Amino acid sequence: MLLTRLSILGARLFGTTNPDGPQHWLKTNYLDRAALWLDHDGRLHRLDGDDRLNLSRFSFKLADNPNLSPQYVADVSSEFTGLWYRRLILGEWCLAEGVVYESWDPARHVVAELPAIPRWLALALDHGTTNPFHTLMLGLGIDGRLYVGHEWRWDSKKQRGSLTDAEYSERLRAWADGLGIRPEYTIVDPSAKSFRVRPHRDGITSTLADNEVVDGIRATASLCATDRLLVSAQCPKLIREIPGYAWDPDASEKGEDKPIKVADHGVDAPRYGVRTTRNIWSSLLTEPITKSS
Template identity: 30%
Template structure:
C-alpha cells in the first residue's frame, strides 16, 4: 500500500527525518487526534529493530527497551491494542508485566507515579517510548533518560500540550536543537485523514480559551481570565418552569469548613442535557449539618440518589456511608473534569436553575486560571468543584440510578 495511504504528510516527513538523523530524543507534541500516537507506535516498532541490531554490536543478544505509560489502562488502549489490531500481533506478557517482541525484551513502567521507578532501576536500556509524557512523574522520566545508555539508544515521546512552564517544555522542547533533541509540533489540521465534518464538529464542541488553544492548535498556553469562558447567563440560566421532569439525579459534594462546603443536586435528561437543580453551600459547618442536608435531598429525590464526594475527607465519606447515603469517591481529575463541564457549556447542554443557586453566581465569574501553574486558582471554586465532581464522575465513573420524580 502506498505510504500516502498509511501516513499523513506530517507523519511521512517525520519518519523520513527520523532515519536520516542520529537524534537522542524525539518529542511529538500538540493537538488531539493529530496522529501523534499512531506515528509513535510505528516509530516504536522501527526502534525495536534498530535496538536489536545495536545490541548485537554490543554483544547483547536480548536487549532491553523501556515502554512507559501513565497506567496499565493507557498502555493497553493507546499502544498494545493498537499494535495488535494493526499488525495482527498477539503480545504475550510475562509474570512481570513485560514482553519480548522481535528479540527485544520490552520492560513496561507506569510513569504516573514514583512507583514507576521500581521496574527500571539498574537496567541498561537500548531505547524508550514514553506515551503521554506530560503526565509522567519527573523523577521517573529522569530515570528513564538515565537508563537509556545502550549503544545508539533513543527516546520517543508523545504528549498533548500543558501549561508553558511545564518541565517537559522548559527542559526539553524549548531546548530542542533539531539534532540531539527533535521536537515536532502538531495541530489538528496536520491529520489530513480526518474529514472536514469531523474537524468542524470537534472545533464546535471544544471549549473556548485554553482547551481550544491546546486541543485544536496544540499550543502550550496558560488560561487567562475566567475558567468557564463559554458560560452565558442569558443562555444557561433557566426557570423552574423550564426544568424537565424526567431527569436522572445525582449529587456532587465538596467538603469544607474555612472554605465553603457544598452539595449540589444535578439532573441529566434523556437527551444528555444536564441541569444544576439545587445548590447547598455553607461555611463553618460540621458534618452533622451536611448529613441533614443530604437527608433532605434523599427525602426529595429518593434514597438511591448517588453522592459523588471529595475523597480528601474520608471520615466524612465514611459518615455518609454509615447514614446509608449512596456515597462514592468522586473522580477528581481537575483539568479533565473542568473540560467536561466547559464542553457542556460550549454545547449549550448545561443549565442552571437560577432561583436555586446563590454562590454559583459569584464563583462562575471569579473562578480563574493561574497563569504560572496552568491550574485554576484555588479560590471561588467550592460550588464549582462540587459540580465538577458530579458531572465528571457521572460521565466517567459509577452508573447512577434513574429516578423520575423531582422534588421541587
C-alpha cells in the first residue's frame, strides 16, 4: 500500500528496519529483489532479471552510524549476544537457532545468597493444569540488579492430581506469606484469564502478563548478558530449564522466531515478570557492564 502512494513523478519511499529472520516477507519479497544493493562491506551488487524491483538496498552495522559515539556503540553492543548481536549490532538477517539464552552461565548468574531486596516487583506465574504451575518472585536488589529470588511449582503429573483455581490461589498466598513478601504485582499467564478472577476475589490485585514473546526474550537475554538479572539457588527447577530453552528450527525455516514448547513453564514466568514491569526497573538498574574486546 505504501508503494501505491508513489504516483507523483519523482516520489520516493525511504524505509529502515532492524533485520529479522532470512525468510521474513520484507526480505524475500522486496530486499532480495532490489536492483541495487550496497552491502556491509561497501560492495555494490546489481541484480538482473525480470524479478528485480526498482529498489536500492543499503546494509549497515550499528558502528556505521556517524552520529553515535564509540562509547555508546560499545555499551549497546555489550547488551546483546548471539542472535540479537548479529541482528541488531551487525545488521544480519539470520535464523533464530540454538539455545535462547546464549549468555546463561550458572557460575555467573546463580547466586547462593540474595542481597537486600527493597522492592519485590512481581509474583509472576505460568498457569498449568496438566502442565506444571510455576510461580516466581522477581525483585529489585539494593545493588541495582533484578533477582529471581524464590519459586513455587505444582506438577500435577508428579503430584498425581491438579488443583482448582481456588486451591492454587490459597497456596500462593500461603507461600508468599511464608516468605514474608508482598509483591507489588501479581502477573498472570495471559492464557489463564479465568484464573485471574480467583486472586481478585481473594483480595489480590492481578494483571495479565505482557506476552510479546520475542520482545520479552530479548529484554531478558539483554539483562542476562549484562549480569543485571540473576537467579537465586533457591530456584532449582528454573535453573534446570534455562539451558534447554531453544529456538524451534522448523519455525525458523518459515521465518518465525518461536521457542520450542517443551519444558518452558519455568522460563516463561521470568519473561512475564521482566517484560510486564519494565517501566519500573528500566530507570533503576545499574548501567550495563561493557565487555572488554
